[in-house]
Amino acid sequence: NAGVTQTPKFRVLKTGQSMTLLCAQDMNHEYMYWYRQDPGMGLRLIHYSVGEGTTAKGEVPDGYNVSRLKKQNFLLGLESAAPSQTSVYFCASREEQAGTEAFFGQGTRLTVV
Amino acid sequence: EDKVVQSPLSLVVHEGDTVTLNCSYEVTNFRSLLWYKQEKKAPTFLFMLTSSGIEKKSGRLSSILDKKELFSILNITATQTGDSAVYLCADLNYGGSQGNLIFGKGTKLSVKP
Numbered sequence: 001n002a003g004v005t006q007t008p009k010f011r012v013l014k015t016g017q018s019m020t021l022l023c024a025q026d027m028n029h030e031y032m033y034w035y036r037q038d039p040g041m042g043l044r045l046i047h048y049s050v051g052e053g054t055t056a057k058g059e060v061p062d063g064y065n066v067s068r069l070k071k072q073n074f075l076l077g078l079e080s081a082a083p084s085q086t087s088v089y090f091c092a093s094r095e096e097q098a099g100t101e102a103f104f105g106q107g108t109r110l111t112v113v
Numbered sequence: 114e115d116k117v118v119q120s121p122l123s124l125v126v127h128e129g130d131t132v133t134l135n136c137s138y139e140v141t142n143f144r145s146l147l148w149y150k151q152e153k154k155a156p157t158f159l160f161m162l163t164s165s166g167i168e169k170k171s172g173r174l175s176s177i178l179d180k181k182e183l184f185s186i187l188n189i190t191a192t193q194t195g196d197s198a199v200y201l202c203a204d205l206n207y208g209g210s211q212g213n214l215i216f217g218k219g220t221k222l223s224v225k226p
Binding site for chain 2: 031033035040041042043044045048050058059090092094096100101102103104105106107
């Protein structure tokens with residue numbers, strides 16, 4: 001069972017470059033989330049989606065864009081990377097019902113130099 | 114703005130000690146509170162709490178929710194070095210943006226032999 005898969009696992013970017021992180025889930029989940037994790041900061045919600053074709057801003061959306069063209073995929077884009085975006089990025093998904101947990105991908109470690 | 118606050122932020126104990134981790138929340142349209150354990154990589158699910166006063170238990174770990182006072186605790190008895198991790202709590206709510214899943218900063222637990 002694949003669950004939630006993130007690609008790439010590691011990436012080094014130069015300031016100003018762009019890139020897209022891909023999150024794919026095979027559990028037919030409605031909800032998908034992108035978080036960033038920095039030391040001592042827990043998980044901070046960047047953007048999330050409650051279904052195909054929908055997206056919403058989280059706690060720290062600036063500098064990021066997302067798209068959910070297909071139910072199984074949630075893409076996170078950085079148009080012009082900045083060193084402040086150096087972080088570990090986690091994707092998660094869950095069913096629509098309230099009583100279900102969120103499943104996480106293994107993370108993407110992004111360094112912007 | 115929804116808020117999840119965990120305390121303490123870090124804790125060092127010795128094997129065999131019992132620890133209590135705290136999570137308080139201020140949210141609209143609360144649905145559930147979730148606890149996760151994070152070691153090196155992705156968070157792994159521990160408990161989901163929806164109703165007040167009902168303890169969830171798994172081995173040496175247990176958790177309970179107080180919806181009146183808006184907090185939850187996670188207890189670990191007879192701690193082992195393998196319990197060393199960051200423990201995260203998260204609130205699932207259906208406020209202004211449906212399906213929002215907000216995490217606290219986490220409690221870093223270190224268990225020494």
